Amino acid sequence: MKISIVVPVFNSEGLISDCLESLVNQTMPKEDYEIICVDDKSTDSSLDILNQYKKKYENVVVIERTVNSGGPGAPRNDGIKIAKGEYILFVDSDDYLGEEALLRWYSFSKENQSDITLGKLKGINGRGVPKSMFKETNPDVDLVDSKIVFTLGPQKLFKASLLKENQITFPTHIKAAEDQVFTMNAYLKAKKISVSADYDYYYLVKRDGEHMSVAYVPPENFYGAMEDIISAIKASDLEEARKIKLMAVFLNRHFDFSRTRNVTLKIKKEKERAEWFHYLSSFIDSVPLEADQFVLPHIKLRLMFIRNKDLKGLSQYEREEKNIKKYTEIQNGELIACFPSLKTYHIHKDLINVTYKNKLDHFIKNIEINDSVLSIEGTIKHKLLDDETNKNQSLTGVFVHRDTKAEKYYSPSLFENSTFKFECMFDNIASAEEDLGVWDFFIESSIDRYKHRVRIGNKRDPNKYPLNAMYLGDNDLYVYSAKPYFTMKYDNLSVNIKKHAYTKAVLSYEEESKDLSFIFSNKLIYLPSGSKVVVSNGYSEMSVPIKDIVEEANGTKITINMENLIAQFFNYNKKKQLIEFAINTSNNQIIPKENNQVLVLEKKCVEQKFLFFFEKMVEVQYKLLTSKSKFYFQY
Known part of the structure; x- marks a missing residue:
């Protein structure tokens, strides 16, 4: 078994x-x-x-x-x-x-x-x-x-x-x-x-x-169990120094994640509070004093009150800590909590340095691909600072390359009352060969000499872009795709930059309007404004404005008009000629997703010569067809 x-x-x-x-x-x-x-x-x-x-x-x-x-x-x-x-x-x-x-x-x-x-x-x-x-x-x-x-x-x-x-x-x-x-x-x-x-x-x-x-559990019962744990650590085979450190780790857990967390605030009746404090003190008395040096500062302060049997001081401290914003100020680039409850104690300044407790509370309201820009909008505040102090913060958006750790910085285009908007040019993120790879987005907030940087994205309104959404750009060095996404493990915003050579498309044609559409299935494609489709037959090249870009349920449809194209590119001396399509540059090709797809572009009656100089009017079909990832014009 x-x-x-x-x-x-x-x-x-x-x-x-x-x-x-x-x-x-x-x-x-x-x-x-x-x-x-x-x-x-x-x-x-x-x-x-x-x-x-x-x-x-x-x-x-x-x-x-x-x-x-x-x-x-x-x-x-x-x-x-x-x-x-x-x-x-x-x-x-x-x-x-x-x-x-x-x-x-x-x-x-x-x-x-x-x-x-x-x-x-x-x-x-x-x-x-x-x-x-x-x-x-x-x-x-x-x-x-x-x-x-x-x-x-x-x-x-x-x-x-x-x-x-x-x-x-x-x-x-x-x-x-x-x-x-x-x-x-x-x-x-x-x-x-x-x-x-x-x-x-x-x-x-x-x-x-x-x-x-x-x-409900009686305090003597609960703290008796805690003393049993301390006794077990003392009786273990661990080295003495490791026993002390393990007790400190356990105290960190106990004060932050057990019934003792803010115990004086939870218990409203004075007599009951005194009873709980009595048994809590008994438990702490069983812990060697040497363990206190290894606990977190806010727990060390609690232990100071408990070891001094100061229930009044502990109660006041826990009330003050709950309203920590009221007492926290920035001193020499660090956050210091000036709690009145500590005035009667001679304590080292490190114990009231609460920088380690601060977090940047952030929320992402909108992420949008607009033209060639990634726009990121939201709110951000320092958790330990009041609203008035938060008004003084300055922000920097930072993209950090996951492998090389290179950083690129952006100032907000809007920042007012903790509301921000960053507009990050894709071509700036991808501006060199070494920029290929994943970039993680951070926000760094500064007030006076205090700075704090945080990954963002896991707290947000629903993201409107699916995983297959990508921007296609050209930085004059290479064509690239930029895919904004949220990381699997921590759900934060990142952008993946990859070289891009081709995109597979299925064709669609409206004979009456002469509109040719490229349907990119399972890809939501975004392009810079003014984008064109480049058409080449090996001898000449023509740029055709994109008439329309439509987001469909299963992908993207890009439409161009073929009227001028047919007149320019059909060579009547060749029954079949290779045609290449690309987006903005010949290095960003469109290739057929389906083999042997045939579209009739136009039907015409033309005069053709036969033997003995006999002439006859015949109907000719101008076609666009696919074969082995190539496009051909044929009549």
Whole structure:
């Protein structure tokens, strides 16, 4: 048996079927995994649903607990005890897996001999999920130096021997944070931890109603679990210096992503706030003072108040930090938060340097290809600065070449009250041979001596251009295509510059108007104003103004008028002659997409001589035809 999936179930009748469907329909063969469902004395029809799946699928196991445990820890422990798999995966009854999750998870773990493998998480219905540790796949991550401490949920693939040989189970005396204690214990005992970030393995679903993560938990219970984690780190085999750093990483996570985040603001009643602060202080007392030097500055300030038993100061500081714009000013090119709550403490200026917390909040209202210009419009503000200070910012648009790191700068054509518009000439982006490649767009904002640069694009109104949209230009060195697009990983704006030699087209002709159309399927083409189609027969050349450019559902139609062209280019001494079409320059050719396409351009009666000088009027058809990626005139 390769994998045992453990699913704790309590009153999940409306959700459990979706979960189980994702489990029984995995691409891994059913004989290679088992699904252990542990019913925690449900009072709805959950158990009936589980038994239906048990009858239908041989790899479904159902355990019925006789007493409700009050939390998922005990049911998970029941599953661990009977698990037959080489690996154990914990799945909550309201979540589900990607179809290939088990096969990918197991193969990756076996290949890398992993004790624990973190598979990429995906939130559903607005559910937030940890992301920082899934930026790239890594078969061997470091517990202290990586971001994996920021995900302490049990939705991971654990080697069964790791859990059973080290007697790692979920603590059952608490109803929240038991998964954090469990996962940290497993992290500390694991010899190799891996991250697979190339597939959405586990889908966490946000549901209506109460969830354990937001349910009330007594402070002594919650902070008791936190002390258990600190005790586990202290008792681990890590070197002492790494223990201290790991505690600091855990504190960073704890104060920014747990119930302790802005705890004095959440609790309105003074007595209850004092109770929570008492147990929080007890927890922090268990953390060696040496860890404080490695935490983030805003957390170090919190620890200062807590270690000094200063609940009043912590409460005031958290109120001030919530309104940080009111207290932040620019000093010597850095952002300094002058919090009144800190006046009684002698602190280093580095602790109130909040430059690292600042972000440029931006939104893209419109991206447009207009003539030979890429127009980018939106709004931008510094998150930590008030509106009055933001009025003083100056902007620069920056295109950065992804490979060479060369930069090209643009001033906004419009900037007022945080609203900007950049108009970037495509020929300026593509002006030399080394400009070929991908250019990533940034905005740099400056106020006084403070500068901040940010990638933009992922916050925007819907983009009106599909992936096949491209501008065709000529910089006098080469013909190029410029494709604006949004990056796969971070969804930010980039432009891809490539040399362009030809575009395949299907022909269409209106005999009455003598309009010839080139239909470029699956390509949305934009051209500079005044563009022409260049027509050549090898002896002479003629530029024909483009009559119309129409965006169609499946591509672009460019139309020219053939009337003068027919008169000039038909050579009556040649029954068939090669004709080349191009856009603006002969280096940007149009070639046929279909072979043997024939268009009748015109019918005429002409006098032809036969034997014995006999003359006869005959009807001649002037045709445009295609053959092996070439165009021909023929009569």
